Amino acid sequence: MSFDKLRLDGVTRRFAGRPGLVDLTLTIERGEFIALLGPSGCGKSTALNCLAGLLPLSVGSIWADDTRLDTLPPERRGFGMVFQNYALFPHMSVRRNIAFGLQMRRLPRAEVRRRTDEAITLVQLEEHAAKLPGQLSGGQQQRVAIARAVVLEPALVLMDEPLSNLDAKLRLEMRTELRRLHQSLGLTTVYVTHDQEEALSLADRLVVLRDGRVQQIGTPEQLHTRPANRHVADFMGYRNLLPLTVTEKVGDRVVLARGDLRLIGTAVAPVDLGDEVTVGIRPEDLRLVDADAIPATVEVVEYQGREVAVEARTADGVRLHLRTPDRPAPGHKIHVAADPDRVLAFPTDDGAGG
Structure with missing residues (x-):
């Protein structure tokens, strides 16, 4: 589902009456890279799950241009998702995991192979393409999950701390590759992290959350030089x-x-x-x-x-x-x-x- 603007209007999610996310209002332009930033428990993953359709809203709405999304199930939103729990098919090889979504869309075999090969190269798993997820390290499994999401070239990619299981060197490399991929494919990305350096280097705009509430929305330079509060x-x-x-x-x-x-x-x-x-x-x-x-x-x-x-x-x-x-x-x-x-x-x- 393509869009020019993705709009969150007063998105609120309560858990047993307690607020997990309060009145998140944000407009995301097509092609933007948005980082949701904050400490554990601040509401950033809750916001991502609301966008994905994995959590219903308590209050508010989500729109892709004039189409309301929060009433649609996750599979009809057409978003790519990369979460901390990799959710890979354990009986499928790396190649088959990455190709699965393309095959479900019944793309031509040659197109499936080309895009799958490109995604495998992107995440540096050429030597592991025939292995099962259980034969990979946690970082390698996360790279498979990233490749599986972006190979579909979705209108919106949702990422929940996708680099958290990678070592420092690969984390830096993948950070650059994620940004390059975002730009080259024209993706719109919403990225959850608690790492301010990661958010500053990747995002066009940052949304800082605390206790479920927005503290500041702005460019990396704005938040770096002029934070709104202590x-x-x-x-x-x-x-x-x-x-x-x-x-x-x-x-x-x-x-x-x-x-x-x-x-x-x-x-x-x-x-x-x-x-x-x-x-x-x-x-x-x-x-x-x-x-x-x-x-x-x-x-x-x-x-x-x-x-x-x-x-x-x-x-x-x-x-x-x-x-x-x-x-x-x-x-x-x-x-x-x-x-x-x-x-x-x-x-x-x-x-x-x-």
Whole structure:
């Protein structure tokens, strides 16, 4: 079932009266790659299962252009699905598993073979094409499931953490291949993950969920540089989340302080003098300077290739996390500073995800 726009209007799903997903409203353009992102239990897999038709909606509707989908069974929606449980046919070889959907559509034999061969090559399983699923590793089985979904070239592909069982090297390779496949086949993809790096690298837009509620929808750059609230910031890698007080205001710039810790930052939402705020800073946005900045003592240093990850502590006991090409040693006294554009002040009572 092809479409120009896929629309979710107020999609809500309750479990025994408790909300699993609340009022998800989203329009997906044909060809978009959408990532549903959030911690375990945030509602992202519930949203995917509602789209797939595996869970009925409690409230709301789903539309493909002017066709209502949430009243249709899963098989009539025509979506490709890749879930964490691989759901492969145990008695069929890799090749037969991948070809099954094409054969059910009664495509010409030559077309089935060509598309099956291409899918097997895509997921790097040429040497395993004749094996049964039980003879494969978990990662190899997941690759078969990915190939089986995309070989049909469906209007929408739904993926629930499809790379979770792959080793780090193959995960990076498959991430690139998934994006390439999405672009070359003109697929529309909805992808569930808890990995913010994976979501940033793959998606055109991200939907961040918490406790079943949407926290923010935006491009990777928007969420990376301007998270809407402290919960999104926390999930998007703002490891430094510091409780500070607004002591001065100049436009959207604010001076933030606690003890010997003083920063100039940018208010994400309106704040007043004296307000308690949560200040978010990425580790890579803190830098070492000679003086006239935040004094701290290095406690832990972790080697990470070209950079080291440093955990330091101020005299008042505030922990700071930074990444730097320098090599401070535990016990060293350092001074830390940050660009005001990279220091984000969030109202502590922003009420996100209530």
